[in-house]
Amino acid sequence: MSEIQFEIDGNQVKAAKGMTLLEAARGEGIYIPTLCHHEKLEPFGGCRLCIVEVQVRGWTKLVVSCVYPVEENIIVRTRSxxxxxxxxxxxxxxxxxxxxxxxxxxxxxxxxxxxxxxxxxxSFCIHCGLCVRYCNEVTKKNAIGFVDRGINKEISFIPQIAAKECNDCKECFELCPTSYLQAAFVLTQALSFPPSSKSGKGE
Ligand code: SF4
Ligand code: FES
Structure with missing residues (x-):
């Protein structure tokens, strides 16, 4: 795999072609804050917190580091x-x-x-999408989705799936930066499949 050489926070580094700036920075032990990124998930680029400054041939621009690929000879500043x-x-x-x-x-x-x-x-949910994407991409249970759009967008458990899948999984719970996910699950459970009802009966 070919290597790309560039500068990040004053350090000359090498990274494999195709890596994102965020991955390369982390590989060098350089911290960039993220809210919607997870190494097991496809890059999302939703929260924009991971923006960094990139200088290419004298021009400086802001890029979203979790989706921006490393490029030869660029100069990256993770803080400015x-x-x-x-x-x-x-x-x-x-x-x-x-x-x-x-x-x-x-x-x-x-x-x-x-x-x-x-x-x-x-609203407590900050729409990072970690729960929805993890449930979809990693556990492949599709028990959570976004409903509505724009400012009305919110996450929602799909009771029929959640009743069967979530009690023994809950892998996404620790990913939520706000704890809204846990609250949404408890509410869905109370309304649709109370804990006393086994395997979704009580819907
Ligand atoms: S419930 Fe939590 S993990 Fe899911 S989108 Fe909202 S903030 Fe992110
Ligand atoms: S971590 Fe959210 S946009 Fe990059």
Missing amino acids: EKVDRIRKTIIELLMAHAPDAPELMTLAQEYGANKDRYDKDP
């Missing part, structure tokens, strides 16, 4: 005034939905984000 400012705004916007999510609180501290900057709309 611009990058930090954008990450701060993204965190503040997400905190309007999930102000007390520990992962967001840690990020807010790192980037000086103000969780009260935007009006609260505590």
Whole structure:
């Protein structure tokens, strides 16, 4: 496999062709924050938190590192005034939905984000899609999906599948950055297949 040589945060590094900037950075022990990325899942590019600055032939642009492939001789900066400012705004916007999510609180501290900057709309889900994609791509059970679109989009368990599959799985629970997933499951369970009912009876 051919190797690509480039610079990241002042270090000359090599990465296999086809790798993303995020993968290459992680391989070098360089931290880039992510909210919608998971190594077992196809790149998604949804949260935009992993943006970095890339300089190509003297031109600087912002790219989403979890989907952007490594390129020969580029110069990558994982932190800059611009990058930090954008990450701060993204965190503040997400905190309007999930102000007390520990992962967001840690990020807010790192980037000086103000969780009260935007009006609260505590939907708690930040639409990272990790649960839906993991259930679809890894466990292949398809027990969770997104319903509706735009600002009304929300995740929903499919009761008929969840009743059969979720109790013995729950692999996605720990991926949720806000704990909304667990709450949604408990609600679905209470409404559609109470724990006392075995194998989905009680729907
Ligand atoms: S429920 Fe959690 S894991 Fe699923 S999309 Fe929302 S924030 Fe992400
Ligand atoms: S981690 Fe790259 S866009 Fe979410």
